[in-house]
Amino acid sequence: MAKNKRGVDRQVKQDEIVDIAGELFLTQGYEATSMAAIARGAGVAPNTLYWYYRDKDDLLISVLDRLLEDGFTRYAALADKPLNELVFWLLKELKQAGGLVATVHARLGESVALRQWHDQFHALMGQLVAGHLAAHGIDGADSRTESAILSFVIEGLLSHPTDQASQRRIIDRLLLGPVSYSAG
Amino acid sequence: MAKNKRGVDRQVKQDEIVDIAGELFLTQGYEATSMAAIARGAGVAPNTLYWYYRDKDDLLISVLDRLLEDGFTRYAALADKPLNELVFWLLKELKQAGGLVATVHARLGESVALRQWHDQFHALMGQLVAGHLAAHGIDGADSRTESAILSFVIEGLLSHPTDQASQRRIIDRLLLGPVSYSAG
DNA sequence: ACCTGAACACCGTTCAAGT
C-alpha cells in the first residue's frame, strides 16, 4: 500500500509495519516470528525494517505501545466501575496479549529499552490502582502493597490458565479479604 | 574428565553436561547460552549433546530437575517452620534460579515437555502449600485459592525486583490478612 | 530519505561416518 519515497508518510508506513508485526507476535509468538516474515507481510526487504526500527526489541516495544494505547481507549469507557469489575475486564484485555507478557519478562535482561518500558508500565498501573484504592481510604505503602499483589496475581493468571470459577475466587479473595488464618 | 566409550558412566557424563549447562543458563540466560558453548564447557562436539538430550529444551528440563532436587534437599531441614518463614526462604531459593522462571513461562508454548514440567511443578507446590494450610483448617477450594495466589505473588516478586521491606509487607499482607476495604 | 542485494556471524539440529 502507501508508497513512501517522498516524505509522504513515514508514520503510515511505520503503522503498517507495527500492524503486521503485532498480528504475528500475537498469533505465532515473538521468538517464532522472524524479521523476514514481518518484512514479507509489510511488502519490504527484511533490512528495510531497520530503517524504521533499531532492532526486533524496538519493534516489540512499538507493538506493546500500540496495544497499551488501544487498551486505554477501551478503559476510558468504564473507568468508574468497581475495582473487581475492572480487574476482570483487565484480565480479559491482557488475555489477548497472550504470550507477550511472558516474552517481556523473559527479555528484561537482554534489552534495556524493554526493561524501561516494563518498569513504566508497572508504574502506570500502580498509579491507576492507587486511584481506585484511595476511594477506599488506602494509600501510601499499603496502596503500593495492594497494587503489587494485584499486578502479580494478574500476571500469574495470564500465564497459568485458570477456569473462570477459580479466577473469581482468587480476585474476590484479594479484594474482599481472606478466610482468616492469621496468627497460628 | 570421566571418559565414556565403554559403558562406564553414562550417568556421570550426563551430570557433567547438566552441571555446565546449569551454570551457563543461570549466569548468561537460556537464550544467550548456545549449545556450542555448553559443548565446549563439557569438552565434547556440539552434536554430541544430542546423544544425551533430545534438544535444548530437554536439557533445560534436566537442569530444572536438578535445581528442584537440590531445593528439596535444603527444604527438608526446615519443613515445619511457620509458613511465612518458608515463603521468605523459598523466595531466596528461587532468586538463585533467576531468569529461568521467566524463561520457562516464555517457552511454555514452544515445548510440550516443558509445559508438562511446569504443570507438575505447580501441582507439587500446590500440595506442599495445602499441607501447611491444612494446619490452619483451610482446605478444598480455599486452599487451592490461597496456593494459587501465593505462587503467583512469589513468581511476581522474582521477576520484579522488590526491596526487602516491601517484600515483607506483601507476604505479611497475604498471610495475615488485608487492611480491610471489603464491600465498598 | 528510503530501500535493496548480498553478506556476516551466528544459531539449533541432522546425517553419515567413524570407533
Added chain:
DNA sequence: ACCTGAACACCGTTCAAGT
C-alpha cells in the same frame, strides 16, 4: 554405545550501493 566433521536451514543484523 558413543562421538565427530560437515552440512542444513535458518536467524537478526550490517554494509555498501542504488534512487
